[in-house]
Amino acid sequence: MWRLFHFPLCPFSRKLRLFLTEKGVPFELERVSPWERNDEFLELNPAGQTPVIVDKARGTKLIDSRAICAYFEETVDGPPMIPGTAIDRAEIRRLLGWLDEKLYADLVAPMIEERMRKRLVSREPPDTRVYREAMKAGNAHLDYLDYLVDSRRWLGGPVLSLVDLAAAAHLSVVDYLGGLDFRGHKETKTWYAVMKSRPSFRPLLAERMEVIMPPAHYDKVDFD
Amino acid sequence: MWRLFHFPLCPFSRKLRLFLTEKGVPFELERVSPWERNDEFLELNPAGQTPVIVDKARGTKLIDSRAICAYFEETVDGPPMIPGTAIDRAEIRRLLGWLDEKLYADLVAPMIEERMRKRLVSREPPDTRVYREAMKAGNAHLDYLDYLVDSRRWLGGPVLSLVDLAAAAHLSVVDYLGGLDFRGHKETKTWYAVMKSRPSFRPLLAERMEVIMPPAHYDKVDFD
Structure with missing residues (x-):
């Protein structure tokens, strides 16, 4: 195991x-x-x-x-998560790089630092300037996700791929920490609701940290 | 083409x-x-x-x-650069992640910022504190490269792989900018001399930026 x-x-x-x-x-x-x-x-x-x-x-x-x-x-057998031709796979890997490096550095990492690590570990107050910068960068990155949702069936291409899983993983952390603002991002919001309703997502949504609680909508598929 | x-x-x-x-x-x-x-x-x-x-x-x-x-x-045919079993390939990819994210962030990116971008673009003086921190982190990372050289034929395993090319690419940029200090790192120095002597490396070593010149040893395989 x-x-x-x-x-x-x-x-x-x-x-x-x-x-x-x-x-x-x-x-x-x-x-x-x-x-x-x-x-x-x-x-x-x-x-x-x-x-x-x-x-x-x-x-x-x-x-x-x-x-x-x-x-x-x-x-391992099972549904391919980097599917398609070599070109399709290159596009999936490009987006994985963008999510794991750029979106992570600009949005996810500062959220974790300001809203979790400082609170749990170093007990410093959050830096509101860093938080605002992260929200601003996040807004621009959500625009790009809107564009992807608009132009293809799933984020990485015509079928579900590791890109959808990676993007949902990153956004779910930001959402848990209360830093996800979907106003003006209907496309990505709809895609994220679909991701949240997948059985693979349930254990993540049910899990709670000590001290830090997510907002009420966090584990609700319809955000209400 | x-x-x-x-x-x-x-x-x-x-x-x-x-x-x-x-x-x-x-x-x-x-x-x-x-x-x-x-x-x-x-x-x-x-x-x-x-x-x-x-x-x-x-x-x-x-x-x-x-x-x-x-x-x-x-x-493409030609020598595999992510060779071996699935386990061998996972080890190569682990080290690629370490080089492209950790070694890059701790050593290469601050060198480029302090010794190139500030000089060519923003015309600010370099921050010696950042430079010293990068040299210190670089020294620890060279220790890890020494350990890899000591424990296997090439950095990623028994044969030349993308790990050797990536590590040599990162170190060559640091060396061009005068930030590579091999004192106490004989193993990595020997490995790097072998990499520099490969025909694929020659065009890189011959290339010069405007304004910023590399140290005299930069394109010499034996460092003299």
């Missing part, structure tokens, strides 16, 4: 949980808090970052969410 | 130039300066980042260095 070392509000862990569930790969969860620099976890991954996935029986350890997804995409 | 839109000191462009040459894919170069926000280039890639590769005759455009490498790895 695969054991996934994750953190509840780590978007890369969330992406992997959605991906493994959609692929039909069974796994159990072990929660780690990256900022605790726990020795046992650092031995597993010297970079100290989630997610890491381990199969003790096989002696296999995999690190880095994109490397892990590629591994299961190559070795 | 493929046309690669690149910037001489962009490590992701350099990685791709090494990769395409090692794979035997012919391409021509077109230089762009990402900070100029040139309209024509923004139309090609709204994210405004190099590298982008285009084949006009086929109507193909690819963006994101990892997506582009995966595309050619899937479609």
Whole structure:
């Protein structure tokens, strides 16, 4: 059995949980808090970052969410999550890079820092300037997601792909932290409601952190 | 013919130039300066980042260095650069993520900012504190590269892979900017000399930016 070392509000862990569930790969969860620099976890991954996935029986350890997804995409049957021709797959990978690097750095990471880490770990007040900048960048990125939703069936192309799972994972973390503003983004809001209604999403929406609670609409598919 | 839109000191462009040459894919170069926000280039890639590769005759455009490498790895014959079993490939991808995200953010990006962009574009003085922090992080990362060189034939495993090309691309940019200090890192220094002597590396070492010149040892394989 695969054991996934994750953190509840780590978007890369969330992406992997959605991906493994959609692929039909069974796994159990072990929660780690990256900022605790726990020795046992650092031995597993010297970079100290989630997610890491381990199969003790096989002696296999995999690190880095994109490397892990590629591994299961190559070795496991089940619906392909990087589907299509080489060109289709390049477009999916382009968008994965954009989500995991650009959207993460501009929107998700500052939200986690200001609305979670400062509150739980360093007990500093949030920096409202950083928060406002992140909301502004987020608004521009939601415009781009609107454009994608408008121009194709799913974010990455004609069929559901890892792009949809990654985007939903990132946005769900921002939403949990109260930083997702869908005003003026009807297209992405509709797409996100569809993603939230998938069975793979349910365990994520049901999970709660200590201290930090999500807004009331967070786990409601229709936002009401 | 493929046309690669690149910037001489962009490590992701350099990685791709090494990769395409090692794979035997012919391409021509077109230089762009990402900070100029040139309209024509923004139309090609709204994210405004190099590298982008285009084949006009086929109507193909690819963006994101990892997506582009995966595309050619899937479609072109020539030596595999993500070789081996699914486990071997996961290890290669883990290290690619570490190089392109962690080593880039901690060492390469601050060097480019302090020693190139500020000098060429904003004409500010460099921030010595940022520079010292980058050198310190770089030293720790070189320790990890020493460990990899010590424990396997090439950085990513028993054969040359995209990990070697990516690491050499990143370090070559730092070296051009005078920020590479190999004292105490004999293992990585020896590996880097081998990489510099590969024919694929020659065009990179011969290239010069305007205004900013590399140190005298930069294009010498034996560092003398």
